[in-house]
Amino acid sequence: MAESDNVVRKNDAYPYSSGGWGSLKAVTGALIHEKVPLKFSTVLLKQNKPEGFACVSCSWAKPADPHTFEFCESGAKATAWDLTAKRMTPQFFELHTVTELCAWHDHDLEDAGRLTAPLRYDAATDKYVSVSWEEAFEDIGRELRTFDPKRVAFYASGRASLETSYMYQLFARMYGTNNLPDSSNMCHESTSVGLKEAIGVGVGTVRLEDFEKTDLMFFFGQNVGTNSPRMLHPLQEARKRGVPIITFNPLREPGLLKFSNPQSPVEMMTPAHTLISTQYHQVKTGGDTAALLGICKIVIDADDRARERGEPRVLDVDFIETHTVGFEAFANYVRAASWSEIERVSGLPRADLEAAAAEYMRANAVMAHYGMGITQHRQGVQNVRMLCNLLFLRGNVGKPGAGPSPVRGHSNVQGQRTVGITEKPELAPLDELANQFGFEPPREKGMNIVETFEAMLDGKVSAVINLGGNLVRSVPDRMRIEPAWRNLKLTVNIATKLNRSHLVHGEKSYILPCLSRIEIDTQASGAQAVSMEDSTGCIHGSRGVAEPASQDARSEPLIVAELAKHTLGARSTVDWDRWRNDYALVRDEIAKTYPDTFDDFNKRMWTPGGFPRNLPARERKWQTKSGKAEFSVPETLGEDPDMPEREPQSLRLMTLRSDSQFNTSIYSLDDRFRGIKGDRMVIFMCEDDMTRHGLQKNDRITLRTIAHDGFERRVAGLRIQPYDIPQGCIAGYYPECNPLLPLWHYAKESKVPGAKSIPVLIVEVNGRPREA
Template identity: 80%
Template sequence: MASERKSSTYPFASGGWGSVKAVAKILLQEKAPLADSRALMHQNKPDGFMCVSCSWAKPASPHPFEFCESGAKATAWDITAKRMTPEFFRVHPVRELLTWHDHDLEEAGRLTEPMRYDAATDRYVPVSWQDAFDAIGAQLRELDPNSVVFYTSGRASLETSYMLQLFARMYGTNNLPDSSNMCHESSSVGLKEAIGVGVGTITLDDFEKTDLMFFFGQNVGTNSPRMLHQLQDARKRGVPIITFNPLREPGLLHFANPQSPKDMLTPGDTQISTQYHQVRTGGDTAAMLGICKAVIEADDHALSAGEPRVIDVDFIREHTNGFEAFAQYVRDANWDEILRESGLQREAIEAAASEYMKANAVIAHYGMGMTQHRMGVQNVRMLVNLLLLRGNVGKPGAGPSPVRGHSNVQGQRTVGITEKPELAPLDQLAKQFSFEPPREKGMNIVEAFEAMLDGKVKAVVNLGGNLVRSVPDRLRTEPAWGQLDLTVNITTKLNRSHLVHGRDSYVLPCLSRIEIDRQAGGDQAVSMEDSTGCFHGSRGVAEPASPSIRSEPFIVAGIAKATFGARSTVDWDAWRDDYARVRAEMAKTWPEMFDDFDRRMWTPGGFPRPLPARERKWQTKSGKAEFMAPTSICEDPDMPVREPDSLRLMTLRSDSQFNTTIYNHDDRFRGIKGSRMVILMNPSDMATRALSHGDTITLQTIADDGVERRVDGLTIVPFDIPQGCIAGYYPECNPLLPLWHCAKESKVPGAKSIPVRVMRETAREAVL
């Protein structure tokens, strides 16, 4: 009902009592035992476990409660008292479970036994670990390695990721997509081209030295709330924060620190954004171009007047390439076009530029609002252009800051999870393990599902995640997944990807990072890399959900050993029993990063990986940081909106969600209750279409590929969003996103700008 889907402006600061109540609620909901709930006191501590949610950095001197609302929800979800035993599957056949909501599947609890699909009964039935390993290994030996995909979710540790990439390459394939392909691959490509490293360059120390921060398309309040502590400290020092985001998000407006008695017991809070610009969806390149234009116009004036230069001339001369071509492009850019594409007023852009020109050290944070576009790589390159103009890369308090989502998604790439052979140390692996790695390019997520649609992919080894729900074009890709010969799922809970199963399918329950990992070599620890490029150790503290579940390294080692048998050059049993042996091999592969790793990974606050760009050493083709002139400031020049009344749909997450995991159906910050099947729309767009709050509509994708894509049963909610733009939840709106509608160079799905038309639910006719 419409009353259940009401939206109103969230009247409180992010954090505060709202977060405290949300944490208490989820602990009660999951019936977490008191002893296990105390695990929160060890979350993100130097001797505890790294949060299983976002990848934001751990400080060297943590707060007493070094977790946020989102992280607490993720922990409660893992330490739940609820269990999904074999009896559950005896009662519920797969055809029934396919009708359950995604939330209800995971809410049913932790998996406790390894299971295989039995077609005769349409149920998952228990299987011994060794029988599962032997059967999977036998099937893998029968398949062409290039028809098998090894997927890794962002929660897998460095040790597990290293083992999996080695297993896949010894098996004979570089088909190693991961969750980076879905979000920040545009950063990996764009940053590497521009500054020679595919990750951000800042650390937590830079927050204490910066003079200004930008935010582009990153909702810190729900995606990385612990960063609000650093933002609050910076604001108390008077550091301006300028935000570009289509929606006004509470976490970017005000913050009440739940750990501050003053914030909790008085009406006080901290204003986060000093300027907030509601850029049009897909208008980021145009907005940044406008800032650059204002800077270069000011510099041209200063030069002609004999005044101090505005740009960093010495830095540009010594450290960059391509400036003159870029500067001329900026001078020639048309303000009218910039304003039309950005959706902003010139005064707003010039206000941001004015602050930028006054600041000596600037950090630019950004998220998937920048990367999940057809021009996502260009967005990243444009952000680097902006920073390079005033030397804001490779100095204290400055640099690009791509805020990663999943807790170790950045680290997986560091240890070889990549489909791109040129990014993996293949020669070293060949020497180290006496085998010849494959040299041909593997498949990323989009390519893997394209091949799946063509019948070329036969099996998927799925290390975490929920691919069936997270990939675009679900109404096409889900049936293709169901035609696979083999699906192997390493997971903590049941999800849709396990139910849309291959002919042979296994669900293998693994330990959560929060749980104690007892192996023959003693209690084990793992490691991961945070969003700022620092490595951390992680040690579980809670009792395992079941004595029958196994760790991720145990499962990967078991499948690898069963696949290779005596011909393997790796002692998988030894690696399974003692992860320090894995780390020792990682140190041989990358001695500059992982030397003495067993000791250094327990450094409070972590220790940074070597990044040449931090020292202004540019590992680019020219040996310098690269400026780049945009090819177009239109969000999608290859797919222009063909209907004057079409809308740009962006998908987004709620505060009760982490990726495809839905903790409940509410979105507190946006005032949504009781349903996720909603569309947020500008009131003017509603009036133009004669729509009212609570009306039910269908959205249909505007594309000329002959495929009808639609989502029915969406309720209209008025919202403060730029005219011509709408927003809906992920993954509910994924069927509207064509698989091919992805970033040009990185193939990140273009989920932040999908051209759609609105149709009335009853008449199925377009609403103009």
């Protein structure tokens, strides 16, 4: 298929490539908006560098030989967001009640600046008031001692360091609970489950050096241009070597089409750019399993014909026979699959899938990159397993240049799991912790995100500790969850900026301001460093370089240590004071708990490019139930059986981020790639669907979820924006559309919320009820 036929079109909405002058202008604008002093802008030169700091945004890999400007637009915006000159002092809270602040836009809350002092909610005045750190720690510890540990949740966002995360999980377990929900529950838990079942490790097997050895790359449901732009550099280098990149994504995203390298004078001074996707297939929302099945069907059919003719085999027979189980059952399922059903569910013609399969069969080493477009579905785990099935067919796991590559979001969300942040006791080294610290950890399963909020709705949660994040805004079913959150006895928020979770507070609530990773962290033993794990399973050191926003802010390790000390008291076997004063001691303990990965941790953390964690699947050692890589047979092609969507006027909604956003942090109300200015209450819809529903550009609609469970879920005031997206599929921003997602609509096995496939109806247009 010719590149011009399905990649670059004259009518693409965004006329420029990602990167280039548009990116440079956006970074400059972010620094000016945040009033970042000129000297702080030089901090960017130390971002993602050895002896510098790891980006606080995405978790993409840090190269051993970094570029001069080893940061992307998204990372620069995140740095500017943290280094802002704006401050939220106690005097700010004297002027504003919580009720008043609840009416502010989420962007405006964080945009008001950095928190500077510990705060406690005062019900009499409906304000947050300044308290001393010691008073806060004493009161929180006293409250936690009154609760049943099984009724307390210790939430961790993906930004906290390995050191903080290790301390946090140890605190929770010494307290008596495995309730350790984290942001992975919201996004890549389907990966953790699916890859673990298929190849024996719950993370990807691709590293940066594999980009130099690959022959082909797939992208499924991952918008690299906005979610991990630094990844565009190795993609550009691969494309210049002639490596094809085949993209499956419902929306045509500029970041997946073409890229102008801001570090290339030629590309900055001319219209030159690199074509990223050589094939771009707009799969229907929820149609990924069907699309993958179609490719597998073509490959297996080609192999069947080759075998009948005595020709060289298309499949890697040696790999399949030596390293896998379950192939025959999967192959029989594939052979029996109907092309009409594959085309209907995927939304793609057979010819498109044949074009993708042809490239796959020509390539020796193939990577499969994917994001939440794969994982946040009812069949999210199945999607991950299907990607593995495709890779297994030609031996594309455990060899250079090949393998599954889940692209994570938060900068240490993968690393937190590596050091024990998990509600699943079988995934935590409980015996090692028991021997190392002389206590008996709880052995019963804890609660993940969905289970925490299910229990909260039932009145079975007393307190939530938030180590970063904005859980109230990111959770599904917000209109049901917020009242339940307000019934909590205690909410504690460790944060750099004010957000919605602090305002929708419990009976007693604290905000504890912490240092950003970018800031210099000095403790009793001197300047401290922390570490994190990137998407490729490599561990990096990070050292703050900017002056703290406030002398009254405290580091995350210190805050966790003090909370643990004041809660556990004499029954703790950890000298938390020593740990808070010297993080190297924490790393020594991590190395004892996880010797296979963290041996000699303190010396290796500054290895250029990071040091890799132990991943047996890279060496074709399979820690699965069978001891081999496991094929799986799909349960369904991707329909959601528990949500009726056969109504003639139904649409399938997926939520997404803008280019000026990282998770719930909204840097701007603009989305330049999609042509949006100053508005996030937007629904992207194809022109055929607009005609079918009698809609015009800029009409305002109300959406209602199709779910017959006794609750009505609506979001009003959504503006129609024409966009290139498959018929019957629409898209809207996260978290604005979260109220439409039922808490119970989650991926089987992983309980990741199914945010990428929500059946909805249009029930109002421009304030008038829609006729049935």
